[in-house]
Amino acid sequence: MEVKLKFGIDQLLFGMKQKDVEALYGKPSSQYVDEEDNIVYVYNQQKMRLTFYDEEEMRLGYIIAQHPNLTLFGETFIGKTWEEVKSLLATNKITKLETELVEGTENYFSEENWMFVNVDYGQVFKIELGAVFKEKDDDFDWKF
Numbered sequence: 074m075e076v077k078l079k080f081g082i083d084q085l086l087f088g089m090k091q092k093d094v095e096a097l098y099g100k101p102s103s104q105y106v107d108e109e110d111n112i113v114y115v116y117n118q119q120k121m122r123l124t125f126y127d128e129e130e131m132r133l134g135y136i137i138a139q140h141p142n143l144t145l146f147g148e149t150f151i152g153k154t155w156e157e158v159k160s161l162l163a164t165n166k167i168t169k170l171e172t173e174l175v176e177g178t179e180n181y182f183s184e185e186n187w188m189f190v191n192v193d194y195g196q197v198f199k200i201e202l203g204a205v206f207k208e209k210d211d212d213f214d215w216k217f
Contacts, residue, residue, distance in 0.1 A: 074119070074138075076145045078186040079205045080216045082121070082136055087204035088215030089133040091125055132204075132215060139199040151199075155179065155192045162190075 101114035
């Protein structure tokens with residue numbers, strides 16, 4: 074499953090509706106409503122949580138994933154050291170990263186790509202991707 078920065082993961086594209094996602098992956102393993110009234114689909118097999126934004130007509134706007142077969146720029150990265158993944162990002166011209174430490178977990182954020190790389194015990198264990206905004210305004214740049 075390829076991570077496609079600014080677009081989504083694999084066949085998932087930011088902007089899809091629930092029915093579009095269900096056509097690809099079937100019904101979710103579970104689902105819930107978060108504190109902002111967004112609907113979150115949980116897919117156990119794919120190890121992904123998909124958030125459909127309430128204020129954006131329930132479009133797919135955020136993906137949290139930790140499947141070991143995820144690839145970024147053609148390489149698997151879940152379970153690799155942060156230094157290995159940082160090098161992969163740098164090779165692909167992603168060097169501007171904000172760093173945050175939360176309860177021992179290191180979070181590296183690329184605002185340009187709206188991507189978080191989560192690191193615990195020196196290893197990458199999760200990636201979070203969000204839909205990006207258009208350059209000229211505050212509207213999302215939907216890909217679907």
